[in-house]
Amino acid sequence: MAFIPHTRADVESMLAAIGVGSIEQLFDEIPANLRLAALSNVPEALSEMEVGRLMTERARLDGRPLCFIGAGAYEHHIPAAVWAIATRGEFYSAYTPYQAEASQGTLQLLYEYQTMMASLTGMEVSNASLYDGASAMGEACLMAVRANRKSRSRRILVPSTVNPHYRRTAAAVAGNQGLVFEELPYCTEEGCVPAGALARYDGEDITALVIQQPNFFGRLEDVDALCDWAHARNILVVAVVNPTSLALLKPPGEWGSQGANKGADIAVGDGQPLGVPLSSGGPYFGFMTARMEHVRQMPGRIVGRTLDAAGRAGFTLTLQAREQHIRRAKATSNICTNQGLLVTAAAVYLSLMGPAGLERVAAASHARTRELVGALTRVPGVRRLFRGPVFHEEAIALDRPAAPVLEKLAARGILAGLDLAEHYPELGPALLVCATETKTSADIERCAGALAECLREARAA
Amino acid sequence: MSSRLEKPIFEYSVTGRGAEDQWPRDPGTAATDDLPAKLRRGKRPLLPEVSELEAVRHFTRLSQLNFSIDTHFYPLGSCTMKYNPKACNQYAMLPEYLARHPLSPESVGQGFLACMYELQEMLKAVTSMQAVALSPMAGAQGEFAGVAMIRAYHRARGDLERNEIIVPEAAHGTNPATATMCGCVVREVPVDAQGDVDLEALAAAVGPKTAGIMLTNPSTLGVFERRIEEVARMVHAAGGLLYYDGANLNAILGKVRPGDMGFDVVHINLHKTFSTPHGGGGPGAGPVGVSARLAPFLPVPIVGRRGERYCWLTERDLPQSIGRLSGFMGNAGVLLRAYVYMRMLGREGMVKVSEHATLNANYLLAQLTRAGFDAAYPTRRASHELIITLRRQAKELGVTAMDFAKRLLDHGMHAPTTYFPLLVPECLLIEPTETESKAALDAFVAAMGDILAEAVKEPERVTGAPHTMPVRRLDDVRAAKQLDLTWKPAGAHAIPSTS
Numbered sequence: 001m002a003f004i005p006h007t008r009a010d011v012e013s014m015l016a017a018i019g020v021g022s023i024e025q026l027f028d029e030i031p032a033n034l035r036l037a038a039l040s041n042v043p044e045a046l047s048e049m050e051v052g053r054l055m056t057e058r059a060r061l062d063g064r065p066l067c068f069i070g071a072g073a074y075e076h077h078i079p080a081a082v083w084a085i086a087t088r089g090e091f092y093s094a095y096t097p098y099q100a101e102a103s104q105g106t107l108q109l110l111y112e113y114q115t116m117m118a119s120l121t122g123m124e125v126s127n128a129s130l131y132d133g134a135s136a137m138g139e140a141c142l143m144a145v146r147a148n149r150k151s152r153s154r155r156i157l158v159p160s161t162v163n164p165h166y167r168r169t170a171a172a173v174a175g176n177q178g179l180v181f182e183e184l185p186y187c188t189e190e191g192c193v194p195a196g197a198l199a200r201y202d203g204e205d206i207t208a209l210v211i212q213q214p215n216f217f218g219r220l221e222d223v224d225a226l227c228d229w230a231h232a233r234n235i236l237v238v239a240v241v242n243p244t245s246l247a248l249l250k251p252p253g254e255w256g257s258q259g260a261n262k263g264a265d266i267a268v269g270d271g272q273p274l275g276v277p278l279s280s281g282g283p284y285f286g287f288m289t290a291r292m293e294h295v296r297q298m299p300g301r302i303v304g305r306t307l308d309a310a311g312r313a314g315f316t317l318t319l320q321a322r323e324q325h326i327r328r329a330k331a332t333s334n335i336c337t338n339q340g341l342l343v344t345a346a347a348v349y350l351s352l353m354g355p356a357g358l359e360r361v362a363a364a365s366h367a368r369t370r371e372l373v374g375a376l377t378r379v380p381g382v383r384r385l386f387r388g389p390v391f392h393e394e395a396i397a398l399d400r401p402a403a404p405v406l407e408k409l410a411a412r413g414i415l416a417g418l419d420l421a422e423h424y425p426e427l428g429p430a431l432l433v434c435a436t437e438t439k440t441s442a443d444i445e446r447c448a449g450a451l452a453e454c455l456r457e458a459r460a461a
Numbered sequence: 462m463s464s465r466l467e468k469p470i471f472e473y474s475v476t477g478r479g480a481e482d483q484w485p486r487d488p489g490t491a492a493t494d495d496l497p498a499k500l501r502r503g504k505r506p507l508l509p510e511v512s513e514l515e516a517v518r519h520f521t522r523l524s525q526l527n528f529s530i531d532t533h534f535y536p537l538g539s540c541t542m543k544y545n546p547k548a549c550n551q552y553a554m555l556p557e558y559l560a561r562h563p564l565s566p567e568s569v570g571q572g573f574l575a576c577m578y579e580l581q582e583m584l585k586a587v588t589s590m591q592a593v594a595l596s597p598m599a600g601a602q603g604e605f606a607g608v609a610m611i612r613a614y615h616r617a618r619g620d621l622e623r624n625e626i627i628v629p630e631a632a633h634g635t636n637p638a639t640a641t642m643c644g645c646v647v648r649e650v651p652v653d654a655q656g657d658v659d660l661e662a663l664a665a666a667v668g669p670k671t672a673g674i675m676l677t678n679p680s681t682l683g684v685f686e687r688r689i690e691e692v693a694r695m696v697h698a699a700g701g702l703l704y705y706d707g708a709n710l711n712a713i714l715g716k717v718r719p720g721d722m723g724f725d726v727v728h729i730n731l732h733k734t735f736s737t738p739h740g741g742g743g744p745g746a747g748p749v750g751v752s753a754r755l756a757p758f759l760p761v762p763i764v765g766r767r768g769e770r771y772c773w774l775t776e777r778d779l780p781q782s783i784g785r786l787s788g789f790m791g792n793a794g795v796l797l798r799a800y801v802y803m804r805m806l807g808r809e810g811m812v813k814v815s816e817h818a819t820l821n822a823n824y825l826l827a828q829l830t831r832a833g834f835d836a837a838y839p840t841r842r843a844s845h846e847l848i849i850t851l852r853r854q855a856k857e858l859g860v861t862a863m864d865f866a867k868r869l870l871d872h873g874m875h876a877p878t879t880y881f882p883l884l885v886p887e888c889l890l891i892e893p894t895e896t897e898s899k900a901a902l903d904a905f906v907a908a909m910g911d912i913l914a915e916a917v918k919e920p921e922r923v924t925g926a927p928h929t930m931p932v933r934r935l936d937d938v939r940a941a942k943q944l945d946l947t948w949k950p951a952g953a954h955a956i957p958s959t960s
Contacts, residue, residue: 045807058572089531172784281789341740
């Protein structure tokens with residue numbers, strides 16, 4: 001039981017070696033009045049067979065609906081090799097590679113991952129990952145405050161077209177250190193931030209500007225204009241990006257047009273689209289890349305290549321003087337984790353996709369989303385919400401409240417999109433929809449047909 | 462473990478090669494003709510162009526350059542490197558769980574939510590707390606949530622001056638780092654020669670500015686804080702709250718509970734006590750539990766129950782919440798693995814875990830002492846881990862704790878934690894866990910004895926270790942000074958790749 005290998009004879013000889021009569025005696029330093037008689041509210045043990053049956057029954061209860069929700073988590077094809085590799089015990093059950101000589105596998109993989117992410121985002125350096133995209137945005141804002149020595153305000157401008165959960169997470173993660181997040185309004189017709197919205201901040205002390213591309217609505221922001229505006233005022237730019245999109249879209253490192261000062265200063269995002277299953281929201285991983293000049297302000301693990309005592313190349317954790325186990329209260333963050341297992345999956349995924357395969361995934365997802373929006377907007381009472389280009393996600397307007405319609409569709413096994421009412425009530429009844437390469441024309445027709453029926457029924461009722 | 466180094470995957474790349482069976486069909490250029498030219502990417506990213514077999518072989522070979530629990534004894538103190546049962550992974554990776562979108566409606570996910578609700582209930586039971594939130598994604602984020610809640614609690618009462626967090630000097634580095642992230646000031650208190658918190662120093666430290674104290678019990682010194690009730694009385698009397706760092710919960714599971722010791726808030730490292738995988742550095746999960754007075758401040762979302770249905774509780778239900786710590790609900794897949802593990806342990810198994818973890822640690826302490834090593838706290842019981850100090854060996858033989866750690870690798874054993882806690886000189890913090898057999902422990906004691914003998918006869922063998930790993934000791938100074946953080950094509954590199 002409990003995966004304990006001891007026989008009774010083992011226990012007896014061990015107790016004799018210690019010089020006590022019972023295991024109980026080993027707990028004699030705990031004050032007796034604090035000791036627990038029995039654990040109530042924990043059920044009795046199940047065997048593997050029994051727990052397997054329970055988990056399978058519960059999984060069946062949830063089923064596998066046809067899903068057109070994106071909003072920060074995307075269903076992409078995951079090659080079988082990805083998790084076959086990631087769940088190898090040598091990766092799965094290893095710890096943080098503190099003992100570099102016995103962890104070259106994990107360390108080299110992280111170095112390769114850093115290379116891939118730096119290149120994908122067009123930046124110079126990458127850390128070995130953070131928890132997820134939302135918390136990475138919070139860490140990026142804290143990092144911007146440390147890195148921007150010309151600003152003292154700790155004011156961060158965040159457009160309301162940035163994922164609402166990211167904004168809330170960043171405020172929770174960074175708010176206690178005196179960062180002030182100021183919301184930039186968006187254009188309700190365009191679904192993005194007009195460069196004119198920034199004019200009222202001219203001449204003020206601002207530490208950083210956050211730009212999400214594509215934004216929460218899937219709309220493409222005018223990243224060059226926003227980036228130029230910020231850099232002309234010594235404001236650092238924090239980019240929040242979808243890694244799949246970067247196969248087709250200009251990477252943050254190339255945003256703007258200011259020569260040597262080109263590009264975002266820090267890029268973050270959620271790595272989930274790169275081989276990580278949806279899994280109810282986690283575990284995912286947050287990536288973070290930056291310009292080399294900011295590397296000492298980065299949070300999290302970083303792997304470097306160096307030489308061993310025999311002069312051969314090898315890998316080790318580096319710049320550890322930034323981290324909590326050395327610097328304690330003065331560390332860049334309290335984080336110890338990198339999402340190693342998820343990064344393992346992502347490194348395998350990116351190796352199988354390569355530059356051409358990732359482009360295919362991005363293009364096919366975009367094509368399916370166009371097909372989906374085309375089919376849905378042919379349904380009476382449904383129209384596009386914003387004008388202007390999107391990538392692989394789009395908002396559509398309905399002529400009646402979305403919630404009851406979504407509920408009806410869910411009963412038919414279709415999750416047609418995310419109801420925007422909670423976060424953007426000013427938009428009226430609206431859905432955020434997304435399709436990826438995993439969807440077929442038949443799936444899309446099924447969704448559009450069901451939506452038409454549900455709207456007809458709602459109108460009739 | 463393999464001793465053959467593997468070249469970087471980029472050096473297998475050939476332009477035009479790829480695992481095309483994995484790619485979707487090409488939708489043609491018309492599919493993306495709506496993307497404006499000025500927002501498009503110009504140059505392709507540097508990603509490998511390899512076949513599926515090349516990728517599989519490369520990453521499999523990399524895996525063979527690692528120590529892991531599945532392959533090696535891994536007595537890393539404070540990390541609880543116990544066996545990760547295969548069932549936990551298999552049942553968390555059923556297709557329905559993997560495919561579930563985090564923003565799915567509650568009607569799609571009653572099975573999953575039932576697991577999460579029951580996990581919350583079990584965690585309440587083992588910690589004696591009133592409410593639990595599962596969303597913190599690691600121990601450090603759990604700590605952050607805990608201290609943020611303590612701050613929010615004081616603020617909500619209009620008690621605005623309390624910004625000091627007390628930590629014992631032996632605390633994990635995350636404790637003071639967390640306090641800083643929460644905008645608090647850290648006050649360290651010493652521990653006495655027996656490893657208990659110095660109560661006189663604590664009495665001098667607490668006061669009207671005290672927000673709270675962060676403690677691990679058993680402490681990072683591998684001993685139980687015996688006067689915990691007195692500590693709780695003093696901190697509470699000063700108006701502060703007690704934070705329990707759950708790093709060492711494996712030592713006391715089912716024996717004594719943080720809530721019963723007087724703690725107001727706890728985090729639990731599911732990747733330690735509840736055996737979810739460490740994955741080479743993550744993911745973890747650090748759920749937090751709180752007493753009733755902190756419950757309004759929990760991070761959201763939380764799983765609730767209305768009648769027979771499970772539902773999400775969000776900002777609307779907890780308007781005083783410290784907010785969200787992740788994009789969705791945290792590391793759901795890790796939580797599922799912990800749920801499976803806890804159901805397999807059951808209430809009987811949980812007690813067996815702490816009993817055998819403690820038995821193994823005390824047995825190692827006894828046997829290592831017999832083999833000539835010095836316990837850091839010789840008069841104390843070990844908890845689930847123990848500390849030996851090699852101060853004498855370092856002085857007499859010139860062989861340090863780091864040398865012992867590296868030489869253990871040659872014996873096929875992962876090193877214990879070295880040089881933590883900082884206040885014990887030349888220390889090894891050793892945590893065998895309950896899933897190791899007596900034979901494995903005996904082999905470790907024998908290896909330590911061999912290294913000690915070698916340190917007398919042939920110290921350079923020890924100070925030059927490891928000798929059998931794929932690489933020798935690495936030059937950390939060079940790594941930090943001549944930063945090489947990404948692979949570059951041939952010619953651009955300072956260090957030639959090995960192949």
